[in-house]
Amino acid sequence: MNGSGIDFEAVFRALPAPVALLTTDLVYADVNEVFLGTTGRRREDLVGRYLFDAFPENPGDPDASGMRNLEASLRRVAATGERDAMALQRYDVEDPARPGVWEERYWSPVNTPVFDRNGKVVLLLHRVEEVTELIRARDRSAAAGDESRARVLEAELYSRASELQELNEQLRRAHAREHEVALSLQAAMLPVPGPLGDRRAAVRYLPAVSALNVCGDWYDLAELSGGRLAVAVGDVVGHGLAAAGVMGQLRSALSAASRVAEGPAQALEVLGLYARSVTGAESATAFLAVVDWNGNTVTYSSAGHLPAALLHEDGSVQFLDAATDPPLGARPEHVARPETTTAFTEGAVLVLYTDGLVERRHEDIDTGLRRLADSLASHHGADPEALADAVLGDLVPAGGATDDTALIVIGL
Template structure:
């Protein structure tokens, strides 16, 4: 039987355990029949509604913490992309037949991520097992059934804990190696021949989320400099390895190609032979002080920003093309140029700085422009730190962030 012949929706509904699907905003996307039966709810009372509107804490119990614990677990999964098994939870449920009355219930929850094509958490699998019978049976003296159930639960909990510990150790090792590889392949902050550049790199939070962002600064013939950033789809060691190959290829191509567009064309042809380079994005710029212009070309990447000394921000978005490998045939890439003045600041970055889930990219670009204007009088190093402080979430982003600033 092929995947096309399997009714996965029917399989989901027939699962013998309680399983629900949640969006990253913790709204029920679906719930199987067993979940609805055991929780005493209908589909209409669950699907499309916020989790904690459907199942709030018992307002009559000042010590109730089931909602807080569950929310913390789900947010950990969203931040790290890792499965999270919770300790046994008391989480009372309001009676459907007798509104206002709360039934004492105990649950064993496990939350797991479903990753989308971009490597980010697209859905949360929320599986719960009710163990109320076990907990209440423990209070019955000499209960054989209670002892059997308790032994089974303890064994399953220990097995799950061991699996989670092995996964965390493996993910931690992968993150450590990937970060070391990424750091070794990215160039150190440099002074170009004539002008200073500030660079920053911030890895994503969570052991699975080391990504393939890169930056590069090179001296070009004629006293020009090339500045580039790029982003490989995916996470971990594989993405870091692909990043290194693409960065090196673009760095070499930019030194000999006739402008940024030609350099990206060479990179696109090379990327066809690199497994994992599909849909990678990059932007290449060439700063020419003789003509006081910046030539640029983008392969599906967020546009560079040019902060002028008069406090205006110009986004370099007039030469944008699809990501690497998006077209089956080779097509020439566009190139544009813009003028700059002395003291202007060129800003290149990866999407972790501006993109947020469920938010239009223009909103993030607006935040970037506002932050640049707000800190335009700062020196370059201070400006770089201020941008990260203003734009990255307090707990860290779920995507890598590379940032390059050049004072012109």
């Protein structure tokens, strides 16, 4: 059961269509009873096994392509986060009671991504509709000379596939429209910062390659009194227009709080209290640093966000992780947030970023942080603009990141 009172596991098991849940590595996580009955398998034959170990390609049919097509579809869904309704596929199934005997089967599959709270694909919902009997009926009618009946059956068969493909295309167009609107909204809410006097700063924002993940990240720079600069980054759980709206509210609230609060910790406390009243702001993260140019110090506090990196003049990298607390609104009771101060020498560089820069699926976060530290050290001495471009070139995959990436580089 969950907070809605609905037992979704029971719903999954009661679905009338054959449905399986696969990990992004194509391992069976669960299957419903109809799937087991349709494939003639037991639960222990499937759950925990790689898809194509459980259902290999028919070795007696060198032209078989159904399994290859299915693998391509599932991996595409895992990579893009977009649903895929496949065309009619033939892939044979080995008779579990007669090893080596293969049954000719025809299927109409639909593969759908399942996202976690951060908008990342964590499971693949594989639904199949078996149409083998329709194919056989068509072939029997054709063999008996009933060409009209065969044509009717064939039209019915491909009508189903066409309907699924059209629905998939409608969803793709809807996602594309939302993507464009969300990016326009985000561009309006995340303007390029103005000049900071003789200080040097570079800001970069890269949207996720998937329209489903865009618009959760934000950044802000605010000049404060006494020769200080407030620099912040944050990340909202979710994606699309809803996340963009929440992002705008949190960014504006923190920008205002940082101007009147006594320090980063107090500003994040105010933001946390405000976040409790904003639907969709639950578990959002934020990192706020205040640079004091006169005292050569950085004072910072983190609400569940990844640590900023301080690239020292000698090329060493220090992660600012001594004042980390849970995300916004995570505690039921108000608790003062931690804050700490670290010194820097002229020529150092402060780098704030969001998780799209360093997090990779199936990889420990420490690996991504080491990769960032290595990149910063290797480009030590570059000005902020060049350093920002170099870091993105080193860390963002060639095909683009699957999550938003915000990056701020401040020359100290």
